[in-house]
Amino acid sequence: MSRVRKPKLAVWKFASCDGCQLSLLDCEDELLTFAEVIQIANFPEASRAVIHGKYDISLVEGSITTSHDAERIHKIRRQSKILITIGACATSGGIQALRNFTDVSRYIAMVYANPEYISSLNKSTPIRDHVYVDFELHGCPINKYQLIEVCSALLHGRAPVTPSHSVCMECKRKGNVCVMVAHGTPCLGPVTHAGCDALCPSYNRGCFGCYGPKETPQTASLAKRWKEIGATNNDVVRAFRGFYAYAEPFRKESEAHEDE
Amino acid sequence: METKSKKQRILPAGEFNVFLRVLQDAGYETIGPTVQDRTIVYDTIVSSSDLPAGWTDEQAAGSYEIRKTGKSLLFDFNVGPHAWKKYLHRADLLLWRAKTNGSGFSIQEEDDSPSKKAFIGVRACEVAAIQKQDKIFLKSQFTDSAYQKRRANTLIVAVNCTKAGGNCFCASMNTGPSVLSGFDFALTEILDDKRHFFVVEHGSKLAEELLNKMPKLEEASAKECALVREKMNEVSENMGKEVDTKDIKQLFYDHYDDHIWDEIATRCMNCANCTMVCPTCFCTTMEDVTNLTGTEAERWRRWDSCFTMDFSYIHGGSVRPSDSTRYRHWITHKFAAWHDQFEESGCVGCGRCITWCPVGIDVTKEIKNLRKSKATV
Numbered sequence: 001m002s003r004v005r006k007p008k009l010a011v012w013k014f015a016s017c018d019g020c021q022l023s024l025l026d027c028e029d030e031l032l033t034f035a036e037v038i039q040i041a042n043f044p045e046a047s048r049a050v051i052h053g054k055y056d057i058s059l060v061e062g063s064i065t066t067s068h069d070a071e072r073i074h075k076i077r078r079q080s081k082i083l084i085t086i087g088a089c090a091t092s093g094g095i096q097a098l099r100n101f102t103d104v105s106r107y108i109a110m111v112y113a114n115p116e117y118i119s120s121l122n123k124s125t126p127i128r129d130h131v132y133v134d135f136e137l138h139g140c141p142i143n144k145y146q147l148i149e150v151c152s153a154l155l156h157g158r159a160p161v162t163p164s165h166s167v168c169m170e171c172k173r174k175g176n177v178c179v180m181v182a183h184g185t186p187c188l189g190p191v192t193h194a195g196c197d198a199l200c201p202s203y204n205r206g207c208f209g210c211y212g213p214k215e216t217p218q219t220a221s222l223a224k225r226w227k228e229i230g231a232t233n234n235d236v237v238r239a240f241r242g243f244y245a246y247a248e249p250f251r252k253e254s255e256a257h258e259d260e
Numbered sequence: 261m262e263t264k265s266k267k268q269r270i271l272p273a274g275e276f277n278v279f280l281r282v283l284q285d286a287g288y289e290t291i292g293p294t295v296q297d298r299t300i301v302y303d304t305i306v307s308s309s310d311l312p313a314g315w316t317d318e319q320a321a322g323s324y325e326i327r328k329t330g331k332s333l334l335f336d337f338n339v340g341p342h343a344w345k346k347y348l349h350r351a352d353l354l355l356w357r358a359k360t361n362g363s364g365f366s367i368q369e370e371d372d373s374p375s376k377k378a379f380i381g382v383r384a385c386e387v388a389a390i391q392k393q394d395k396i397f398l399k400s401q402f403t404d405s406a407y408q409k410r411r412a413n414t415l416i417v418a419v420n421c422t423k424a425g426g427n428c429f430c431a432s433m434n435t436g437p438s439v440l441s442g443f444d445f446a447l448t449e450i451l452d453d454k455r456h457f458f459v460v461e462h463g464s465k466l467a468e469e470l471l472n473k474m475p476k477l478e479e480a481s482a483k484e485c486a487l488v489r490e491k492m493n494e495v496s497e498n499m500g501k502e503v504d505t506k507d508i509k510q511l512f513y514d515h516y517d518d519h520i521w522d523e524i525a526t527r528c529m530n531c532a533n534c535t536m537v538c539p540t541c542f543c544t545t546m547e548d549v550t551n552l553t554g555t556e557a558e559r560w561r562r563w564d565s566c567f568t569m570d571f572s573y574i575h576g577g578s579v580r581p582s583d584s585t586r587y588r589h590w591i592t593h594k595f596a597a598w599h600d601q602f603e604e605s606g607c608v609g610c611g612r613c614i615t616w617c618p619v620g621i622d623v624t625k626e627i628k629n630l631r632k633s634k635a636t637v
Contacts, residue, residue, distance in 0.1 A: 036552075036553070152552050166529070168532055169532050175342060177296070181616050189531070189618075204297060216569065218525075218526075218530065221526065225322070
């Protein structure tokens with residue numbers, strides 16, 4: 001299939017650990033093909049050579065935590081035909097959204113020798129709160145195969161296959177034994193977005209919820225069950241207050257148990 | 261497969277391996293219960309030492325545990341999280357690949373030639389579930405060729421349950437505990453003070469031929485056959501749960517708008533575990549994927565569930581967006597609409613949906629509650 005012009009791709013970083021954008025470089029077997037069909041125009045983690053915008057596709061990693069970044073994301077939006085957010089930070093505020101539950105100046109005073117040099121917003125927020133986002137790919141970090149899938153779908157004009165049902169369906173299709181029912185291990189699988197291929201339960205660990213809330217999550221029922229099998233209020237708060245702490249269903253559930 | 265009972269024979273438990281070997285020599289991969297991750301699941305077994313000898317299971321709503329019994333019984337447990345559909349109606353199945361050639365494309369069908377499998381330890385409820393899926397995939401207007409190929413290569417060695425589990429209600433659903441039809445072999449395991457043996461019945465011509473390859477098995481005496489009947493009556497009386505099936509179809513249709521559905525929705529997580537473990541749930545979704553260059557595409561068929569939003573998604577949104585409508589849809593189809601669709605119930609009373617619901621929602625209890633509630637339609 002011949003193309004007139006390869007779509008131009010840019011990868012942008014906000015408050016994040018770089019893990020999600022590195023999963024693009026981690027696509028070892030597919031990377032050369034990727035570069036054949038997509039022009040990697042702006043990806044500082046991969047190359048210093050930057051081709052300036054406009055871009056057909058922007059992958060945005062990280063959350064908005066400074067007023068400077070809150071401005072910058074608008075510039076990026078203006079330069080991008082399609083903007084895709086990748087990972088927990090960009091889609092929910094990430095682990096750094098733990099600051100949203102308290103006063104950030106306390107943390108700043110504790111961590112930095114000269115807090116006066118730090119200019120930071122009170123809340124870490126997802127990109128969606130600032131600009132229109134065309135597609136959100138979840139995960140902490142994202143699954144590299146899902147990233148390839150989203151790009152393939154985009155290139156060929158079809159919907160990406162990234163279902164938003166529970167992790168339980170991935171577990172059951174694999175033939176995993178339910179760690180919660182058979183071992184009494186608290187697991188966030190029933191309320192968590194699929195995409196990791198049930199990584200933790202496949203190793204007999206409870207799901208940590210790294211892909212965030214699934215569609216229509218029933219967190220209250222799960223939290224109740226967790227307590228019946230021995231979890232404390234604190235366990236429930238900590239479980240929901242992980243990488244997707246500020247995603248609304250998880251935030252509300254953690255707050256409900258904090259008050260108890 | 262015929263249903264009439266035939267001459268029953270005695271297989272000493274110590275010779276179970278000989279029986280397995282006859283099946284293996286006839287080209288069958290033997291698959292049966294085995295202990296993995298503190299659970300009894302179905303996997304390839306080579307010899308009787310792979311079976312869960314001396315293990316039993318304890319099941320309640322949302323909980324499953326196995327424990328040692330100190331007895332040498334090989335099948336002293338009920339059904340676990342796996343259903344045989346994982347072999348017959350695959351969770352993930354590649355249907356075909358397509359490749360571009362010039363301006364068009366060509367479709368390559370997957371080479372789908374499943375091996376011969378002998379299912380060892382199929383319980384009465386599971387035989388009934390296989391028969392229900394047979395009806396859907398083989399006897400409806402369209403034949404599912406992937407299922408057909410696998411089913412034709414399957415030998416069923418049923419084992420009667422000699423204990424009833426905490427969530428079992430096959431007696432209510434009229435599917436057990438005794439296996440009456442749809443098997444190649446039906447075994448009942450007996451352990452008394454002196455002896456440990458299986459009473460073996462064959463249910464097909466193929467089984468008879470295979471039996472002839474075994475060293476001569478003695479015929480079961482009238483006393484031994486009576487022992488089996490006695491045992492099975494005992495199991496019937498000790499069912500962990502029950503469902504009153506009288507006019508059950510109308511019960512559901514009369515309670516379409518019941519407040520009960522909203523109450524259940526405060527507990528149901530729509531996680532879809534019940535549908536994944538149900539041995540009769542058969543719904544699938546299609547996934548089309550392409551490679552980056554757009555030169556190859558694949559079509560996959562995967563287990564789906566009526567508990568997802570995508571399942572009922574049509575232009576404009578999901579037909580069943582609320583948790584209550586999705587739960588109602590599933591249970592109403594299983595116990596009521598299945599009668600309209602397939603002229604029988606969709607439930608076999610295996611209790612998996614009760615055990616493997618992470619929050620322990622119990623269909624038998626919900627049906628009791630429904631009976632107590634005033635009709636709304």
